[in-house]
Amino acid sequence: MSDNNTPLEGLDDEIARMGQIVRSVATENVVFEQPPADLWQRIENAVAERDELEVPTPSRGALGPRGRLIPRLIATAAAFTLLGAGVAGLVRRGQDDEQVVREVALSNNGLDPRGVHSAGSAKLVRLDGGAYAINLDLRGLPKPAAGYFELWAIDTQVKGMVSLGPLHGGGIYRLPTGINPRSFPIVDISIEPADGIPTHSGTSVLRGRLL
Amino acid sequence: MVRDSVEAGFQRGHQTSLKVVYDRYGTLIYTLCRKALGADEAADITQEVFLAAWTRRHQFDPDRGSLGAWLVGIAKNKIVDTARKRDRRNRMVLALDAEQARSPKFVDALADRLLLADALERLPERARNVLELAFYEELSQTEIAERCEMPLGTVKSDMRRGLSQLRRHLVAYEDREGLSR
Numbered sequence: 001m002s003d004n005n006t007p008l009e010g011l012d013d014e015i016a017r018m019g020q021i022v023r024s025v026a027t028e029n030v031v032f033e034q035p036p037a038d039l040w041q042r043i044e045n046a047v048a049e050r051d052e053l054e055v056p057t058p059s060r061g062a063l064g065p066r067g068r069l070i071p072r073l074i075a076t077a078a079a080f081t082l083l084g085a086g087v088a089g090l091v092r093r094g095q096d097d098e099q100v101v102r103e104v105a106l107s108n109n110g111l112d113p114r115g116v117h118s119a120g121s122a123k124l125v126r127l128d129g130g131a132y133a134i135n136l137d138l139r140g141l142p143k144p145a146a147g148y149f150e151l152w153a154i155d156t157q158v159k160g161m162v163s164l165g166p167l168h169g170g171g172i173y174r175l176p177t178g179i180n181p182r183s184f185p186i187v188d189i190s191i192e193p194a195d196g197i198p199t200h201s202g203t204s205v206l207r208g209r210l211l
Numbered sequence: 212m213v214r215d216s217v218e219a220g221f222q223r224g225h226q227t228s229l230k231v232v233y234d235r236y237g238t239l240i241y242t243l244c245r246k247a248l249g250a251d252e253a254a255d256i257t258q259e260v261f262l263a264a265w266t267r268r269h270q271f272d273p274d275r276g277s278l279g280a281w282l283v284g285i286a287k288n289k290i291v292d293t294a295r296k297r298d299r300r301n302r303m304v305l306a307l308d309a310e311q312a313r314s315p316k317f318v319d320a321l322a323d324r325l326l327l328a329d330a331l332e333r334l335p336e337r338a339r340n341v342l343e344l345a346f347y348e349e350l351s352q353t354e355i356a357e358r359c360e361m362p363l364g365t366v367k368s369d370m371r372r373g374l375s376q377l378r379r380h381l382v383a384y385e386d387r388e389g390l391s392r
Contacts, residue, residue, distance in 0.1 A: 011367060012352065014374055019346040022327055030328035035241035039254050040233055043261045047229065050262060 099126040104208040106138075106187065114142050114191065115205025120170070122187040124210045132175040134164060134187055141167075141205070147193040152200060153184035160184065161200055166192075185211035218278045221268055229265050236279055237261075239329045240286050246325075247290045247318055248297075256293055260286045277379040279329065283322045291315050330380050338373030341366050 101124040108115040120138035127133055134151070141149065149167035153175060154160070162184055164173040175181060189206040217235050220228035240260050245253035263285050264271075271281050331339060344350045344358065352370070356363040 011370060011374075015342075015345045015370065018342075018374060018377060019349065021323075022331070022346045030325060031242075032238050032325075032329070033242045033245050033253075035237050035257060036254050039237070039241070039257060040230065042254070043229070043233060043258050046258055046262045047265050050266060 100124070100135075101126055101132075101181075102210050104187070104210050106136075106189070106206040106208040108206055111204045111207060112191065114144070115189075118142070118206050120206060122208050122210065124181050125172070127172075127174070131177065132179075132181050134173045134175070136167075136170045136173065138170050138189075138206070141189075144191050147191055147201075149205070150190050150192045150200075152186075152188040152190060153179065153181065154186040154188050155184050156186065158186075161188075163198070163200075182211050185209055215278075218271075218273050221278060222271060222273070224268055229261065232264070232278065232282075233261055236282050239279060239325055240282055243283065243286050243322055243325050244290060246321055248293060252293060252297075256286070256289050259289055263289070277330075277376075279326055280380045283326050287315070287318050287322050290318050294318075326380050327377070330377050334373050334376060335369075337365075338369045338376075341369045342373045342377075345370065 103121055103123045106118075106120045106122055108118055117140040118138070119140060120136060122137075123135040125133050125135050134153070136151070151164040151167050151173055153162045153164060160183070162176065162179050164175065167189060175184075186207060186209050188200075188204050190201050191203045191205060192201050217228075217231050221232050237257070241253055241257045244256040244260075248256060260282060264282055267285075271278060275281075331342070334342065341355050341359065341361075344355045345352075350358065352363060352366050355361075356366045359366070
């Protein structure tokens with residue numbers, strides 16, 4: 001019989017077993033201790049560092065015809081991984097009626113020494129029509145002996161890359177429609193030889209991670 | 212099988228899910244580390260536990276027990292390792308005497324106690340009430356129904372639901388192999 005008007009024997013057995021365990025471990029007097037307030041931040045930083053070591057090597061197919069995307073690109077890009085898991089809560093109004101979603105410093109750290117005196121910042125902005133764009137502010141870029149600079153939005157696996165075109169100084173570079181900045185959060189400036197090969201040269205001078 | 216959204220998000224490996232897991236289990240893991248190792252090392256070991264959990268999130272299997280039990284399993288191993296290392300370095304043990312902290316049995320008992328207390332605390336209120344009456348006052352189903360002025364059928368379904376959540380913690384205890392370092 002197991003209708004609702006009679007106690008369940010199997011249930012009684014299990015209650016008795018579990019009750020014995022619960023009583024034996026004396027759960028009723030437990031006092032929990034709150035972890036230090038900064039512990040989550042420490043964990044998040046440690047996870048970011050760990051993920052840096054674990055970024056997968058891009059497959060050949062992802063490299064395109066040039067195939068010279070070098071590991072250096074991967075290793076340094078990963079340094080920006082994970083730190084900003086969510087979009088910045090802070091959204092402020094920029095000058096030209098663009099919404100600034102996030103701003104990040106660009107650094108030459110670990111990249112090609114030709115950009116060692118370069119610096120700058122990249123803002124992810126939302127334009128009036130809703131499109132996303134990168135607003136660049138650059139200082140100290142060298143004049144490349146040959147070739148030109150190109151701006152890229154790169155994913156966290158360093159597999160997918162979207163060219164935002166040859167660099168013509170600071171200012172607004174629109175992301176193509178349908179390209180979500182969350183999927184391509186790394187801003188990268190490369191030196192491209194004038195060889196007509198459309199993929200990334202693997203030589204970067206500045207980089208930062210927006211999201 | 213009881214599913215929960217914290218476990219589901221963690222398994223899928225969403226970057227934000229570790230924060231959710233920390234918010235849910237950080238206090239439990241920190242308390243375990245602190246009671247076993249003392250305040251000095253508790254935060255470091257808690258950090259290691261969550262880092263290891265994130266690295267090995269693919270090994271977590273909800274069919275074998277709760278995420279809390281899995282995290283506690285990782286923590287117990289780290290605590291025992293840490294206590295051994297500390298013992299080798301021959302340093303003062305702050306929280307407990309060395310004999311205790313070193314003993315996996317002591318850590319097991321402490322972990323069981325905290326995990327069950329945490330699980331009981333987080334049960335829906337009605338299920339917790341009927342189970343506490345059954346566990347601590349050892350009342351029968353009928354007596355609980357009378358005491359709480361609830362239909363017997365409700366008491367039974369609350370008990371069953373509560374037990375199935377607690378059981379997931381105990382399953383993992385009995386299967387410690389899955390909790391290797």
